[in-house]
Amino acid sequence: MKAVELKKAYDPKDFEDRIYAEWKNNGMFSPMAEDNEDGEHFSIVMPPPNVTGILHMGHALNNSLQDILIRYYRMKGLPTLWVPGTDHAGIATQHIVEKQLQEEGIRRQDLGREKFLERTWQVKEKHHDIIAHQLEKIGTSCDWEHERFTMDEGLSKAVRECFVTLYEKNLIYKGEYLVNYCPHCGTALADDEVDHSEEAGKLYDILYPFSDGSGNITIATTRPETMFGDIAVAVNPEDERYKDLVGKWVNLPLTGRKIQIITDSFVSLEFGTGMVKITPAHDPNDWECGKRHNLEIINILNSDGTLNDNCPEKYRNVPAYDARAMVAADLKEQGYLVKEVDYNHEVGHCYRCNTIVEPYLSEQWFVSMKSMADKALEAWQAGDVKFYPKKWENTYSHWLTSIKDWCISRQLWWGHRIPVWYCDACGEMIVAREDPSECSKCGSKNIRQETDVLDTWFSSWLWPFSTLGWPEKTVDFTRFFPTSTLVTGYDIIFFWVARMIMASLEFVGEVPFKDIYITGLVRDKTGRKMSKSLGNGIDPIEVVNEYGSDAMKFTLSYMATQGQDIMIDMDSFKFGSRFANKIWNATRFLLMNMEDRNLVDKKDFKLNVFDKWIYFRLNEAARKVEESMKSYRFNDGASAIYDFFWNDFCDWYVEASKPKMYSDDETVKDQTISILLDLLAESMRLMHPYISFMSEEIYSKLPNTEGNVINTSYPEWSEERNFAAENDLVLNLQEVIRGIRALRGELQISPEKRIKCIIRVDISDSKSDFLNNQTDLLKIFLNANEIIIDIDKSSDISGAVPVAGSGFESFVFVKDAIDVEKEIAKLENEIIKSEKNLNGTNKKLSNEKFMNNAKQEAIDKELSKKAEFEEVIAKSNKHIALLKTL
RNA sequence: GAGGGUGUAGCUCAGUGGGAGAGCACUACGUUGACAUCGUAGGGGUCCCGAGUUCAAAUCUCGGCAUCCUCACCA
Known part of the structure; x- marks a missing residue:
């Protein structure tokens, strides 16, 4: 084989667009x-x-x-x-x-x-x-x-x-109702298209004089301009204060129109003065109240939100908000305004343009939701739909339980025009699947289509x-x-x-x-929602330009834990980018070592312990990804891939392969690179869903692959690769290595200084056999010039610094750079910690209740912990004694 | 007013009824034949507080506190 050269640094711009076009043009998304x-x-x-x-x-x-x-x-x-x-x-x-x-x-x-x-x-x-x-x-x-x-x-x-069918089922109706109306957009909105937020306003106390001149009542309102639409004043029927006033007439200030005092139980006794002006055309509560009492309705707004001809001339065509100030000023001047206090209240805003929404009386189309909502609830209760995470089911069921009819007409031009025609000749209303050319009743050609369109959500x-x-x-x-x-x-x-x-x-x-x-919601680093108005958003395209699509997807998926919002900034994507670079470079290393090698057929692989270990880890990673896909725990899959590739494959397996890659034996070299390439190809398959472009790019460059990774098969867990015993052996080896490395670090032994180590194993078993076969590898990982696996404990350890481990002890010969006191202190610390742990374990083991109630598994675990702690204590004591002789 | 989420290392967050984890940041050392977008090692946590259940609670239950969110709103 020829070596393949990759650019030194990962640069997604080199291939992402190209590969996307290849996939798309070759129908691979179909x-x-x-x-x-x-x-x-x-x-x-x-x-x-x-x-x-x-x-x-x-x-x-x-x-x-x-x-x-x-x-x-x-x-x-x-x-x-x-x-x-x-x-x-x-x-x-x-x-x-x-x-x-x-x-x-x-x-x-x-x-x-x-x-x-x-x-x-x-x-x-x-x-x-x-x-x-x-x-x-x-x-x-x-x-x-x-x-x-x-x-x-x-x-x-x-x-x-859909529209016609619902109409035929009597689930769509038209009528004059009070709807949420955005004066800026000039259209009605559905209830859930209105966002409520607190707005600083004022609460005005206004005098309404009795028509018979016998005094005044005081009403409280936040919207004095709506008084032109008042049709009554309501008090609570239980309100003793006003019992005698019910039925009396008052004159509306500024216009002098007479309205009557009525009772309605929706009025709170505590709020304000306990007297409410009733404006059915401009307040949902008043609207309901008006319906109960069969009150007249006076609409005071034009469709653009300005006051209409039902108001005194000076206020006409003035926007409601401005009219409020005018009315307040005029009331004050005429002595009707008795109090004006600051008052914060929740006001509805249009979810598209944030304009304050007015309750507005108009002809609209509605969908009757109750029956459909019930079915949707039943389906959920029957388990036909499942939410991940489950907590959202509350939101779903709560909304469906308290559902209101859906206003679907919009006073817009862009959208699906409502398929309803009116006959000007006979007044017939025609609802049809096909555009009619004449009235279905009288045959007149004089028909016109409804001008409103449907809510976008209706499509x-x-x-x-x-x-x-x-x-x-x-x-x-x-x-x-x-x-x-x-x-x-x-x-x-x-x-x-x-x-x-x-x-x-x-x-x-x-x-x-x-x-x-x-x-979850994507938030900025301080936890705020990303929004246009705050200007704290990140443009995904900028992320792609800077770090690449793979880095973005991997980072997001790694952070996508169920039920958690994601807090990120531009720098967050370095995480995915670093990983991508790691993959790139590992690949680069392997590809440059293909020169002059011959690929060994996979079925001729002779796997050693290390090989089996890495296939075991790959097997486990595939299992974890599968589980994560089934449970929608995307971060678990991302971690499995990350941990496998970086911590297992790069840090250990590739490192462990190096001596064989540089061996003099051509067969060994062929075999080594062949297995590495096999693992690399399978890694690309494993990570393709998460790291799509690079896995495709690399896959296509490998000599041991054909076709595209996008439509090849996904790695699956297999019993054949369930090399649990080999996994244990390698974990043990890693422990030995980590112990000695830690010592090197602590003793500040410079990395280039080669050391001699004696590793004593407690019992002669597969672990010691394995260690015994790995002395070359240990030398590499530890930068040692001499490694002795001392099974019969005969080697001279005098002058060496000891390291305790479970089932083994290591002795490192470093005469020069030892701080004996520090080492002893460290071991004493270790003993204290272990004694504390041992104490806890012994307490459990001597606790009858524990022994009787705990699972056997838990008891066994405690027993092995006990042995382990005792071993560490014994060895540490011994090692302290040993250090003292130095 | 109703409901819900979150609270674990300096930061961002995993995790779990049985010996506290990752990444970033930090410290030390290192340019050893891919990677300094790197390697090796290290420091750092009453797992928010209190009670209960349990042989065992950071994990389950309840109550606080803090924080965030959703829904409903009284003029």
């Missing part, structure tokens, strides 16, 4: 063919990012984890499908386009709906390319052939099927099956639905996860995925 369409499969639908958004670390995290799962199961040989895609993000995308228009000095209304949508599609295409490119940069091995967009033809058909809740072709019974749908696992963040458990389960049960009759892995 599901493999199979005969049996109903066979076992593994599929994931990617949570669709906002098409006009930019990937943030949260996306990088959840796509990294999905990628690990997909690559693992792909290598396991399952037909594997990862569906990528984006959603149309109604509000956000419309914003972007409107902002562009604004810069050009036009409004969308000037353009008209059709032209506006054309333009929005162009914007969508441009942004789509950005986000798709970002997904490629971070290495996602999703099947681009299956990419979907929520407004694709097929998905739009699914949305319409994404169909994502797991609409992307696979539903409502058509496609091959993809039959093969890959239900999907296997959903990986997402906890912030969208209600928005999306619960709704997908509901939709799937409703339309397909089964859950859309079995396992739901909820990732």
Whole structure:
């Protein structure tokens, strides 16, 4: 073989893009063919990012984890499908386009709906390319052939099927309700699209004079401007203070309109004055109260959040917030404002633009959720869906238990237009799967479509099956639905996860995925959420540019412990990068030593103890990765790979192989490099899900591999490699070496100083035989010039410094550099520690209850501990005596 | 107001009913034929506090304290 030269330093830029293109262009992300369409499969639908958004670390995290799962199961040989895609993000995308228009000095209304949508599609295409490119940069091995967009033809058909079906089932209705309305976005929002946060405001006490001139009452409010919509004043029926006032009329200041005092039990006796102004059109509680008492409703807002013609002229067209100050000032001037105190209260904000949300009375479309929520709860109770970690099931069940109807109409243009038509001739409302050309009742052509569009989530809740072709019974749908696992963040458990389960049960009759892995949140080093407004985010693309996609994925997965948020900064990714560099260099070392070697056939490998040990460790690592995939403990898999490759393979096995690599015996050299390359190739397979690009790059350079690592088989635990006995032998050897190394370190013996060691073993057994055969290796690891394995304890140890171990003692000859006092103190310390331990152990062993109740295993363990502690104490005492003779 | 998470080394965090762990940082030594993005060794912890269960608790239970989050909100 010829040596292969690798660049001295790992540089992911050299190969990541190239390899991604190779994979993609060769269809390696597509599901493999199979005969049996109903066979076992593994599929994931990617949570669709906002098409006009930019990937943030949260996306990088959840796509990294999905990628690990997909690559693992792909290598396991399952037909594997990862569906990528984006959603149309109604509000956000419309914003972007409107902002562009604004810069050009036009409004969308000037353009008209059709032209506006054309333009929005162009914007969508441009942004789509950005986000798709970002997904490629971070290495996602999703099947681009299956990419979907929520407004694709097929998905739009699914949305319409869903809407019409729910309407037919009487689960969709239209009505005038008080909804959350964002004046900035100009649209209604669902309840969960409103974020509540504390806002500094004022609590105003205002006098409302009795109409008969007999005095005043005082009401308290935080929003005085809404008084133009007041229709009553309510007190608690139990409130003795106001019993006599019920039924009396008061005049509204500033307008003089008369309203009556009524009773309603929702009024708190303690808060404020115990008197509440009732404004049904502008407060949810008042709305409910108004319904109970059949009160008139006065809407005082325009759709842009300014006061309307129901208000006195001077306030008209003034934004509500500004009107508040005006009203307060006017009330004060006219003597109606008796008190004004600072008051912090929770105010709803639009989750897209953070504008204060107004309760706003309007005609909207709703989905009746109760029946679907019940089914979704039942499915969870039956164990059809499982959350990892389990704690999120509380969030899920709590939300479903207290669910409210879902407002799905949005006053936007970008989105799925509601498939409802109104006939201007006869007033008929037509809800149809196909666009009608005439009224189904009177035949008039004079029909017009509903102008509102649907909430974006109304399309994404169909994502797991609409992307696979539903409502058509496609091959993809039959093969890959239900999907296997959903990986997402906890912030969208209600928005999306619960709704997908509901939709799937409703339309397909089964859950859309079995396992739901909820990732932690990516935070900065101080624990704050990464957000645009704080400016503390890290751009995943910058991470990739600086450290590479492999380093990013490995770092994130190593930190992805279940239920924990991940705190990182840019430097955190050095961790993965260092590991990648280590792998790179180990490979580089092996490849440069291939020169003139002949590859030995694997079945002719003659394995020694060390070889068996490393195969055992590899075997265990494969088992750990398998367990971690099954339990979604990604960090366990990452640690297993890290520990195996660095601590076992590089630090011990490669080091132990060096003497053989430089041997004079060509056969030994061939055999040694062959096994090393075999281990290296298998390591690449082992780590491919976590370290994808480099493992592919290295795999392709190895002389003992064919094809790509991405679609080769994954290492599996096998009984044949379960060399537990050999593992024990090597662990023992490591202990011997570590003991002597520690002594070297403590005695400050310079690394180049070669030493003589005598190693006494207590009994003659396989361990001593093994040690006896490893003197060359011990010399290397210890930089010793003489190693004596002293089985019959006949060697002269005078003048040597002793090291105690379990089952052995080592004696190191270093006359020059010993601080006897220090050594003795160290041993005395050791004795104290061991005596303390021995004490504890003896206490347990002499405790009848322990002996009677403890598992035999625990008792045996205590017994062996006792022996070990006694041995250490005895040896240490002996060694102290020995040191004193020096 | 309701619910939940977290509290282990200086930092970021694993872990576990039975002898306290990793990475980073730190200290010492080292450029020995891949890797200084490295190697070898070392220091460093009442496992938040208190009680209970148990033969045994850092681990399980309860109660505090601290911190973070989610949901619901009273004008």
